[in-house]
Amino acid sequence: MSSLANNLRAASARAWIRVVAANRELSWVFFETFLPAMTTAGYVLVYRALGAPAEYEAYVILGGVMTAFWLNVLWGMAAQFFWEKDMGNLDIYMMAPISRMSILLGMAVGGMLGTAMRSVVILVLGIALFHVRFEIGGLAAAFGIFLLSMTALYGLGMMLASLFLLFGRGAQRWVEVAQEPVYLMSGFYFPIANLGFTAAAIASAFPLALGIDAIRQTALGSDTGFLPVGVEAGALAALAVLFFLLARRMLRLMENRAKRDGKLTLKWQ
Amino acid sequence: MPPAIRTRNLTRIYRKSPKRGAPAAEFRAVDDVDLEIQPGELFGLLGPNGAGKTTLIKILCTLLFPTSGVAEVCGLDIVKDCERVREKINMVSGGEASGYGLLTIREQLWVFSQLYGLTTKEALSRIDRMLDQYGLAADAGTKINRLSTGMRQKMNLIRGFMTGPSVLFLDEPTLGLDAHIARQARGFIRDWMAEDRTRTILLTTHYLAEAQELCDRVAIIHQGRIRACDTPAALIAAHRGDAVFEVTLTGLDGQAERLRQDADMKVSRLDADVAAGRTTVRFTLPDDAALTGALSRMAALGGKIVNLSKHEVTLEDVFVKIAGQSIAEAEKSSE
Numbered sequence: 001m002s003s004l005a006n007n008l009r010a011a012s013a014r015a016w017i018r019v020v021a022a023n024r025e026l027s028w029v030f031f032e033t034f035l036p037a038m039t040t041a042g043y044v045l046v047y048r049a050l051g052a053p054a055e056y057e058a059y060v061i062l063g064g065v066m067t068a069f070w071l072n073v074l075w076g077m078a079a080q081f082f083w084e085k086d087m088g089n090l091d092i093y094m095m096a097p098i099s100r101m102s103i104l105l106g107m108a109v110g111g112m113l114g115t116a117m118r119s120v121v122i123l124v125l126g127i128a129l130f131h132v133r134f135e136i137g138g139l140a141a142a143f144g145i146f147l148l149s150m151t152a153l154y155g156l157g158m159m160l161a162s163l164f165l166l167f168g169r170g171a172q173r174w175v176e177v178a179q180e181p182v183y184l185m186s187g188f189y190f191p192i193a194n195l196g197f198t199a200a201a202i203a204s205a206f207p208l209a210l211g212i213d214a215i216r217q218t219a220l221g222s223d224t225g226f227l228p229v230g231v232e233a234g235a236l237a238a239l240a241v242l243f244f245l246l247a248r249r250m251l252r253l254m255e256n257r258a259k260r261d262g263k264l265t266l267k268w269q
Numbered sequence: 270m271p272p273a274i275r276t277r278n279l280t281r282i283y284r285k286s287p288k289r290g291a292p293a294a295e296f297r298a299v300d301d302v303d304l305e306i307q308p309g310e311l312f313g314l315l316g317p318n319g320a321g322k323t324t325l326i327k328i329l330c331t332l333l334f335p336t337s338g339v340a341e342v343c344g345l346d347i348v349k350d351c352e353r354v355r356e357k358i359n360m361v362s363g364g365e366a367s368g369y370g371l372l373t374i375r376e377q378l379w380v381f382s383q384l385y386g387l388t389t390k391e392a393l394s395r396i397d398r399m400l401d402q403y404g405l406a407a408d409a410g411t412k413i414n415r416l417s418t419g420m421r422q423k424m425n426l427i428r429g430f431m432t433g434p435s436v437l438f439l440d441e442p443t444l445g446l447d448a449h450i451a452r453q454a455r456g457f458i459r460d461w462m463a464e465d466r467t468r469t470i471l472l473t474t475h476y477l478a479e480a481q482e483l484c485d486r487v488a489i490i491h492q493g494r495i496r497a498c499d500t501p502a503a504l505i506a507a508h509r510g511d512a513v514f515e516v517t518l519t520g521l522d523g524q525a526e527r528l529r530q531d532a533d534m535k536v537s538r539l540d541a542d543v544a545a546g547r548t549t550v551r552f553t554l555p556d557d558a559a560l561t562g563a564l565s566r567m568a569a570l571g572g573k574i575v576n577l578s579k580h581e582v583t584l585e586d587v588f589v590k591i592a593g594q595s596i597a598e599a600e601k602s603s604e
Contacts, residue, residue, distance in 0.1 A: 006386035013383035021371045088367040092428075095330045096384035097355040259334045262283055265327065 007102035014106025015113070018076075022114050032068075032114070033121040040064030040122050043189050044130050056190070058133070058220050061126030063188035065119040066149075066212050069112070070182060073153055074175050076111035077104060078160030082168055091265050100251045104161055108154040135221045141229070142219035148236040149211025155243025156207060162250040166258045187212055191224040200226045207239050271344030273436050273469035274306040274329060279338035281324050281493075298324040300493035301338070306486075308435070309466050311458070313484035314473040315584065317599035321493040322473035323362075326438045329471070330360045343435055356385075358436050361429035363422070363444025370414030374405060374424050377413055378431065385432040392431070399427045403457055419450035426454060430461050437461075439472040443479060455483055475596050477584040487584065491592045491599065504587045511537065511590070512554045513580035516564070518572035521548040527570060528552075534566050535559045538589065547575060553586075 022028055043060040084090040093103050126132040134142075163171040185202070186192070186209040192200045193213075203209040204226070214232040217225040226232070258264035281299040299321045306312045314322050327333040328340055331351040340347045342354045368377045375396060382392035400406045403423050408416075416424065422442070429437050439458065443451035462468055474480050480487050481501045488498040497504060521528075525541030525548060528534055539552040550567070554560060557579075564574070580586075589595050594602070 003386070009383045009386060013380045017369055017372065017380060020376070021369060024371045087369075088365055089369075091330075091332060091360065091362075092367055092381060093384065094332055095355055095358065095360060097352060097386070098384055256334075259332065262281075262333055265332050 006097070007099050010096070010098040011102040011106035011109065014103050015108075015110035016106075018107065018110025019113055028114070029117075033118045036064065036068060036118055037122050037125050040067075041125065041129070044126075055220060055222060055224075057130050058126070059191065059216060059222070060189050061122060061130065061132050062216055062219070063212060064122040064126075066186075066208055066215075067183070067188050068115045068118040068122070069150065069153060070186070070188075070208055071179075072111045072115040073108075073157035074160070074179060076115075077107045077154065077157040078175060079164060079172060080104075080107050081161050081164040082172060085168065085265065094255070094264060100255065101158060101248065104154075104158045108157065112150065112154075134219050138218035138221065142215045145211060145214045145218060145229070145233055145236065148233060148240060149207050149215075152207035152236050152240040152243055153211070155240055155247050158247035159243060159250050162247065162254040165251070166254040166261070166263060168263065182206060182208075185209060191216065191222070191226070193224055193226045204232075204235065205239075207236055207243075210236050210239075270308055271341070272305045273308045273310065274304060274312075274340075274342055274471060275344075276302050276304045276325075276329075276340045277338055278303065279325070279328065279340050280336050281321075281328060281333065282336040297493045299328065299335070302490075302493075302495050304488060304495065304498070306469060306471060308469050310485045311462055311470045311472065311483055313480035313487040314471065314490055315475065315477060315480050315487055315588065316473075316490035317475055317596045319600070320475075320490045322475075322490060323440055324493075325490070326360065326440050326471065326473060329436075330358060330438055331355055357434060358438065359429045359432050359434040360438040360440065361425045361442060362439075363441035363446075364418075365425050366421070367425070367428075368413040368421075371412060373410045373412055374416070374420075375400065375409040378424065378428060381428050382431060387432070395431045396427070399431055402460075403427060404453075419446055419453075422446055422450070422454060423457070426457055430457075435467070436469045436471065439470060441473055441475070443474070443476065451479075455479065458483060475600070477588060477596065481584045489584075489588055489591055491588075496591045497587070501584055504584065505582050508587045508590050509582050511582065511586070512557050512560070513551070513582065513586060514554065514560060514563075515549060515551045515576075515578050515580055516567065516574060517547050517549045517576040518567060518574055519547055521550075521567065521570060521572035522546070524548075524570045524572070525550065528567065531566055534563050536563065548572070551580070 040060060044057045047056045047060060081090060084093060160175065163174065186206050187203070191213065192203050192209050195203060210232045213226050214229050214236070216222040217229050255264065279299055279302040280297065283296045283298055285294040287293040302325065314325065316322050324333065328335050329342060329347060331347050331354055334348060343357045345354045347354050372380065378396045379389065379392055382396065400409050403426070405420065405423055408420060426442065429439070442458065443454050446454060458470065462470060472483065484501060486498065486500050487504065489496045522543065528550065529539045534552070535554060536552040537555065539550060541548055541550045552563065554563060585595065592599060
């Protein structure tokens, strides 16, 4: 069994690549912050034109912040094994004496640091241009729920990453298919309670839906929450543990299947 | 001490699922391979592209399961003890384009060192020493996306060396390198082995001269099976009975096929190339005594000898004898 220190070293090195690469290729600042901020602003203006309550504008800003993390999980983490294979690095990672989860953790942490910048820009935009107000008293709880949501979300990302080990480009199609429905079901731009109980309950299996809903309740004082904050926080903690355990199992399972089928390191697959 | 590498009846079959009415197909990439490589050996696996060399290496590097049979590295089973096997190995492939273009050579090597539990201090110390040793010190700050093929492969070799593996797998390490860089790379490999006599290298190549120059022992692999395994000298000695000659003639235009079919020539193999009005015939005879007869047959067809030389037996000749075709022919027929 690889030692914890070795795995943390590997994770921090993998995270470091993301941070350094981002600093050396500054065009991402435009594509990753300005363009998504414009999308979020567009939704705010639509609500404003429709005369929706002011809190809906705040919902959109928070949704925009969290969207960035979802996209990072999908493309910056889950699909990363596929990109690594394409670049010729996957063999090196897979035969190293470390856990696959440490590599994914490194990708997650490095990606989150970059994504945080995009989120901050959207948040500042919301406060400066659209005068979104937060409940100062609820920010600590909101931050705690944010961390729980991220843990569960990146656990889900690790599960998705395991699919890329086996299915390669095929898994990329599935992720593309998943991207837009998740926008709808997770309530990035509206409270999930509006979906109705059954659909909202189904959406709650996706950690961001619960996370956004709980953060809105704590940071904005929203009374349109789907479930009480405590219940949502408990469900998020349960999802985090579940996804982590499933991810560990799936990574091992998919790696073994890929090694059996000869698909682990075939570049064209 | 257990063998560095040991395989018994190792087989890997690739199965292709049936599609559009075509039946399921299977391909034996590695077929019933038995190998035993001792610590300290530089062992060569020779064969054309598609012979099964890379598949065998990927199995030993824990990247691929065998279909059947057993493989051990340093006495550890590559399936059951794969995590412990990974602590003892590393692999470098020829033509490898790994790494992140925006990182410098030194940064890239540090990142990969972190996968093997080296502290940053120890890693940078080893990296700087090796960059200096392998002539890359001045380029330590060059980004990966600006490296030439040769510089990149030197960096890849350092990546393999720096973690101090007990067993290093080199898969076609000089593939695509020009002669000068390839010679340097072979020097690096020899130097690394000389630093510690317990280190083991399994090197695959289809450059037979490279294997002859570098390896303590070689195995010839063809169509997934090991056809011969011994020291290069012993393999050559075992096939020295044949006499290989090369004759350049004028006046023999278009007659090479007749020579090949001429029973009086007594050749076991004959190849001919025509260039600038001269025919170069390379042929294998059972012994030197048969040469006079063969030359007479060429003269009878109008050939005038410009040059005659006796060819020393090489691993290439051994391969031809064992596989019935040259490496180039084997690669062409597998395309």
